[in-house]
Amino acid sequence: MSHDTAQAHESGGRKHHPHVLPVRMYAGVWLALLVLTFITVKVSYFNFGIMNLVVAMGVATLKASLVVLFFMHLKYDEKFNAIIFAGSLTFLTIFFVLTLADTMERGKVDPLEAHELVPVPARPELIDRKTVHVDEKSPLVPGAHGLQVPATGEGLAAPTPADSAAMRGATGGAVESTKAPGESTKAPGGH
Amino acid sequence: MSDVTAEGGLPEKKKWQHHVGHHFADAENEFTANKFGFWLFLATEILLFGGLFVAYVVFRSTYPMTFHEAHEHLSKPMGAINTVVLICSSFTMAMAVRASQTNQHRRLIWLLVVTLLCAFTFLVIKFFEYKAKIEHGYLPGYWYTPHLPTDPANGNLFFGLYFVMTGLHGLHVLGGIVAISWILVKAKKRQFSSEWYTPVELVGMYWHLVDLIWIYLFPLFYLIG
Secondary structure, eight states, X not given: OOHHHHHIIIIISOOOOOOOOOHHHHHHHHHHHHHHHHHHHXXXXXXXXXXXXXXXXXXXHHHHHHIIIIISOGGGSOHHHHHHHHHHHHXXXXXXXXXXXXXXXXXXXXXXXXXXXXXXXXXXXXXXXXHHTTSTTOOSOTTGGGOOOOTTOSSOSSOOHHHHHHHHHHOGGGHHHHSOGGGTTSOTTOO | OTTOOOOOSSOOOSOOOOOOOTTSSSHXXXXXXXXXXXXXXXXXXXXXXHHHHHHHHHHHHHOHHHHHHHHTTSOHHHHHHHXXXXXXXXXXXXXXXXXXXXXXXXXXXXXXXXXXXXXXXXXXXXXXXXXXXXXXXXXXXXXXXXXXXXXXXXXXXXXXXXXXXXXXXXXXXXXXXXXXXXXXXXXXXXXXXXXXXXXXXXXXXXXXXXXXXXXXXXXXXXXXX
């Protein structure tokens, strides 16, 4: 860069003027983050069932929003940067939705079809763990999901009955996926 | 802008001047372009961690009780203290960016030092947490060797994700320490001013993202209801 160009830059062009935010605002956000942390820790000592997860994620999202909007200045930033950020969240959502649309829906077959599917493991590695999960005492595919099954392992590859029960109570939409096909008419998360 | 004052006290050395890159129209153009590029980088960071969060959700929704049992082997107070430490460091970093915007050189330096101390505190606490988990044999995969009857069944699922996600986050904290040290050196040379403080701003954004990811890691691993 020649000296002349540098001169032109320093004198001719727009200078950058920082958008200085008041200390009060930063301190307020800081206090809010500490209070929210305190709340989320306190709440975790009580059992509200599904609400624990909702509160924990709600508080975390509130905290994250405060950090992004005020500490990272996105509220006062170029709108295009907000689009970049929203774009990353959009693609993250697609990632979540498409993956869970697969894993949450596995084993959801018509009870009639399920009868035909279960007894014939032509290629065991292709059989879905949850489809086979009709008889909880005999997991046919112990290596599914890469789990190490200890010598004493009792059905570790398939979700334990406790896991399945907890899902019924805890995670509304996720419920049907772990059920044995025959159960799929029961209403999820009734209590 | 009334508080934009050159702080006295330090001896005036040879003046360091940032020159706007010749491919930018002017200083404002350079600043917005730098920031835009950095937001793109942060978007890739979000997606990097995003993959791990997807894995977490898939396994937790399949093995809720396993996750519930295993999480009780983590220390909630330690996780909470680390959350507070990171939030405080995020605050001092935000204040450091503000100090660079207002030409408060000394304040910028001590705020960066406090931020660094918080980052080290975080890693020290994390070290003791890891140490306890490793002693219990909770390292992921091949090294998962629990030896107590009270150890959680199937805990390798939980602790595999725990070590990988908090480990990757820990590496980002280390990266943050390097980056903050770098701007601390530049700040000591008085290279930042209200007209050019881009590195402070960008390192600040990075540091807030590290905080932001921990804000989600903390409830997901330590506060499973």
